[in-house]
Every structure is written in structure tokens, then in C-alpha cells.
Amino acid sequence: MRVGVYVVVMPLIFYNMVALRQLMFVATMFTKQSKLFITSYSLLAARNRDATDRLMLSRRSFVCGSGMASSTLFVPSKTGNAADVYNSSLKIITGPEPSRLPALVYSPEGKEGKTSSPKAVLICLHGAGKNDLDAWDLANIKGEHAGFLPSLIANGLAPTEVIDNFVVIAPYSRGKASLYEESRRNVIDFIEWALREEGVGTEVPVFLFGFSDGATLAVELLTTGRFNGAVVAAYGFTGTLPKLAQERLKGIPMWVFHSADDVIFDVTCSDNLVRTLRKANQEDDRKTEILYSRFDSDQEGFTGSIRGHSTGITASKNAKVFEWLLSQ
Numbered sequence: 035m036r037v038g039v040y041v042v043v044m045p046l047i048f049y050n051m052v053a054l055r056q057l058m059f060v061a062t063m064f065t066k067q068s069k070l071f072i073t074s075y076s077l078l079a080a081r082n083r084d085a086t087d088r089l090m091l092s093r094r095s096f097v098c099g100s101g102m103a104s105s106t107l108f109v110p111s112k113t114g115n116a117a118d119v120y121n122s123s124l125k126i127i128t129g130p131e132p133s134r135l136p137a138l139v140y141s142p143e144g145k146e147g148k149t150s151s152p153k154a155v156l157i158c159l160h161g162a163g164k165n166d167l168d169a170w171d172l173a174n175i176k177g178e179h180a181g182f183l184p185s186l187i188a189n190g191l192a193p194t195e196v197i198d199n200f201v202v203i204a205p206y207s208r209g210k211a212s213l214y215e216e217s218r219r220n221v222i223d224f225i226e227w228a229l230r231e232e233g234v235g236t237e238v239p240v241f242l243f244g245f246s247d248g249a250t251l252a253v254e255l256l257t258t259g260r261f262n263g264a265v266v267a268a269y270g271f272t273g274t275l276p277k278l279a280q281e282r283l284k285g286i287p288m289w290v291f292h293s294a295d296d297v298i299f300d301v302t303c304s305d306n307l308v309r310t311l312r313k314a315n316q317e318d319d320r321k322t323e324i325l326y327s328r329f330d331s332d333q334e335g336f337t338g339s340i341r342g343h344s345t346g347i348t349a350s351k352n353a354k355v356f357e358w359l360l361s362q
Contacts, residue, residue, distance in 0.1 A: 140202040156196070160245060186351065290308050
């Protein structure tokens with residue numbers, strides 16, 4: 035069995051008004067045949083351009099404490115987090131050991147009057163937060179992840195293109211800052227288990243939708259070749275993808291969203307990603323689409339310490355995104 039080694043440096047960004055310091059990590063190895071990640075973490079310190087060397091408040095703590103979710107502009111149609119409050123087509127599943135990841139699941143087959151099989155599966159990977167409740171918090175329009183697709187589905191605000199065509203599986207990083215802290219093997223194993231649990235056939239395409247930390251994770255998972263494409267909003271890796279990653283991402287369609295005024299993850303992260311992928315795909319005869327929605331300013335009206343970091347919401351509301359996924 036041939037084993038490829040994939041080393042990626044991913045950022046945990048530390049903020050301060052004066053200086054920036056990064057903790058960058060992740061050495062990931064996986065086999066090409068099994069497509070399963072075996073991940074080990076290493077911690078590398080890096081200084082910013084001004085060569086300052088102060089330890090700053092972590093970006094994740096910054097987001098958790100900023101009241102980001104409560105700043106969304108959606109008017110809640112329902113409140114609470116009990117199963118009977120939300121869309122009856124939603125349920126919670128909990129994966130097997132060792133991770134026992136919980137997830138919120140929507141299936142169009144549970145929708146009243148809907149009898150046809152789903153056309154695709156969408157795995158939603160949320161961003162950072164406290165994540166100290168249960169997976170029903172993903173459905174809460176006032177919760178930490180308000181505005182991201184699962185909460186729109188739960189409250190009758192999602193595009194019909196999603197409601198009618200997709201099984202949506204949204205794992206929840208209970209007790210951790212984000213799914214990025216889960217081992218890649220655990221995430222892959224959970225997704226495969228969930229697809230079997232939901233009776234999804236191998237002929238049904240599976241896509242990823244990642245926001246913020248979830249976007250960075252989504253790009254990593256795409257390198258396994260298991261997924262048919264992705265929507266990536268507010269991507270946060272500051273470096274350039276290694277050559278092996280670029281090679282494995284060839285032929286995989288991606289729609290990237292970012293706002294130029296994002297104060298949490300700089301837009302240059304997505305600029306670099308799109309430029310790299312488009313260049314890599316120029317050498318490929320499959321004519322893969324790498325779309326990029328780069329906004330000049332926050333489309334959801336966020337201001338202050340979270341300005342610009344809302345493209346996961348913008349993408350979730352965009353019906354054309356899901357039409358595009360179905361066309362792949």
C-alpha cells in the first residue's frame with residue numbers, strides 16, 4: 035500500500051491591537067487507498083511581520099466572547115432547543131466510539147408530502163464557539179451558530195433547493211472549540227457511519243459546507259477524495275497549500291466566500307486558496323469550477339469585532355449555491 039505524507043500548517047490566530055502571533059499546526063498522514071486520515075498534532079510558533087513576541091488572546095476565545103451569534107440579523111421564528119420546537123424533519127444522532135460525535139440531521143424524506151429520495155448530502159461544518167450545549171443548539175436561531183444553514187432549516191428560512199433535495203448532516207463539537215480540534219480520522223469515520231445510518235447510497239454525491247474553522251477543516255477533508263465538492267466560507271489558513279494537497283484537490287469543484295473586511299480571518303487566506311486552486315486546475319483537463327464570491331463589505335451588517343466574518347450566513351441563504359452543488 036502506498037502511503038502519502040501530507041504536511042499542512044494551519045493557523046490558530048492570536049489577536050491584539052498591537053501585535054499578531056500565530057500558532058500553526060497539523061501534520062497529517064493518510065493512505066491514498068483507504069482515504070482515512072491519521073492525524074498527529076505539532077505546535078509551531080511564528081512571529082508576525084513586526085517581530086513582536088507577545089502572547090495574545092486566542093482567536094477562538096475572541097469569537098466565543100464576542101457575542102457573534104447574537105449579532106445576526108435574523109428574526110427568530112421559534113425559540114428553545116427541544117426537538118419538538120423545530121422542524122419535524124430534524125433529529126439528533128450520536129456516532130459510535132471513540133468520538134461519539136453528535137449531529138443534527140435533516141432529511142427531505144421526513145418532509146410532509148415528500149416521497150422521492152434525496153439528490154445529495156451536505157455535511158455542514160460549523161465555526162468556533164463555546165459549544166457547551168447539545169447539538170440542538172445548531173438549530174437555535176439565537177444560538178452560537180445562528181444563521182448557518184442548520185438553523186435556517188430548523189426555522190423555515192432555508193432555500194427550498196436545500197429543503198427539497200439534500201440530506202443535511204451537521205456534526206457538533208460538543209465540549210470543544212470547533213470540529214477542527216477533532217482528529218481527522220474521527221471526523222471521516224463519523225461521516226461514513228452517519229451516511230450508512232441514514233441509508234445514503236454510494237451513488238448519492240456528498241458535499242461539504244464549512245464556515246470559518248469548518249472551512250479550513252473542509253479543505254483538509256477534500257484531499258481524501260471522498261467528497262464531490264465544497265462550499266468554503268471565511269477560510270482561515272494563512273499559508274500556501276502543499277504540492278501534494280494541490281494535486282489531490284484537482285478536479286474537485288469549490289465555491290469560496292469571503293469578505294474583504296473580515297477582521298477575524300483575513301481575506302487574503304481565501305485569495306491565496308482560490309489562486310492556488312485555479313492555477314492547479316489549469317493543468318487539468320476536467321475544467322473544474324473554482325468560484326469565488328469576494329465581497330467588499332459584510333453582507334449581513336456585522337460591525338465591530340466581528341465585522342466581515344459572516345459569509346457562512348450569506349452562503350447559507352443563497353439558493354444559487356445549492357443549485358450549483360446539484361449541477362456538479
